Amino acid sequence: MKSNQEPSTRRTIMMILKTRGPASVSDLAGELNITEMAVRRHIQGLEQEGLLLAETVKIPTGRPYLRFRLSERAEEHFPHNYHQLALDLLDELDEEDIARVFEGRKRKLLNRYQPLMEQQTLGERVATLTDIQQNSGYMASYEQNRPDEFTIYEFNCPINRVADQYNVACHCEQELFETLLGAKVTRTECIAKGGQCCVYRIQK
Template sequence: MKNVGEAPQEELATGERSTRNRVARSILDHGPSTVAELAGRLGLTQAAVRRHLDALVADDVVEPREQRVYGTRTRGRPAKVFALTDCGRDAFDQSYDKLAADALRWIAEQQGGEQAIAAFARARIAAQSGAYRAAVESVPAEQRAEALAKALSADGYAAAARSAPHPQQGEQLCQHHCPVAHVAEQFPQLCEAETEFFAELLGTHVQRLATIAHGDGVCTTFIPKTSKPAETSETASHEASKTMSKTHNASASTAGRNPA
């Protein structure tokens, strides 16, 4: 990883750059964050956090945004949050985005356009699905979103499961990092295939609310709460197949963008 927020030599000796990297890393792991949230997680004063954020903003590593609110908006002005820029994300990844995009573009041109990209995206997900499937199938239904989040985090997605704004309706799976965000911006089939896989894995229709590839701070997937009794494996397989078909038809209009 490149060091972000370069500082003058006299500051380096005091650990300024190391702390600045911690601030940026915390935003990567937890998503867009307020000054107070960063101070609490890192054990710093808010004044110190603001100083580091000022330097990171000047270096185009982070940028201030208005906090996005899902559900009912409370009174008062939303708190300002700080999110990683594209440059900031690149500081944590040695990216081969151009090579990947060029390869997908060649596949589209030579092998059948968007359908070929979609087939590749599904094959890519299938090839790495084993660990996710094992994690999800090893726990009760009500713990599956959390198990999936942990498995995604192990692969670098910095994921977490949390209650939706109306908990009785379901959960939100939040991925604070996406290694292929820049490529998915050009080829949304990657997001669509992931959404299909989540639906099949969790046994229910899911809805993608936001994606990093579309410019949001976090990839957010809504998972509705189900109250169905446990299914036999044959029934579950049949229902998963229907869910995959429904999700594929709807994903083009929902993946990679926020609801209106």
């Protein structure tokens, strides 16, 4: 008989792989505080559903080991917008019209969120923006590095396929962040460019 915890454990494994990248059975067992045998059972189920892929890692000394990562099919289990519809519509526009679309979206979001951040400190604005992105499906979190320096992480990109074809989407998002935060924002990693997550460094 299957445990009631099995679906939630599999979901947790997927979340770990989504936010931290490929991991071994040993890594997952340590993170979940369960036996490696139990992890293998969950991994087997996820593989049968086509949600995980295994890759062999060779090391200078010792035996090679398997590391697991999410498959493309697994991405369907995380928040996404209607990217195909958006792509189809954008394909009908020329470059100038596409730029206007994203600029218009940026202005709309700016008008929506800027009032929420009035009178806030930089740290409070970063926290507010992270909450906004989290609620929008970006799986966002942040950390404070120094008194006036922060990092925002986005482990999911609901518009990944759009951003992959139209760089202006990422550019407008970065500009939106800079305006909302009133600070310099540098993107050091990007999902649309093959990164594990989107990383934004924020400095006053």
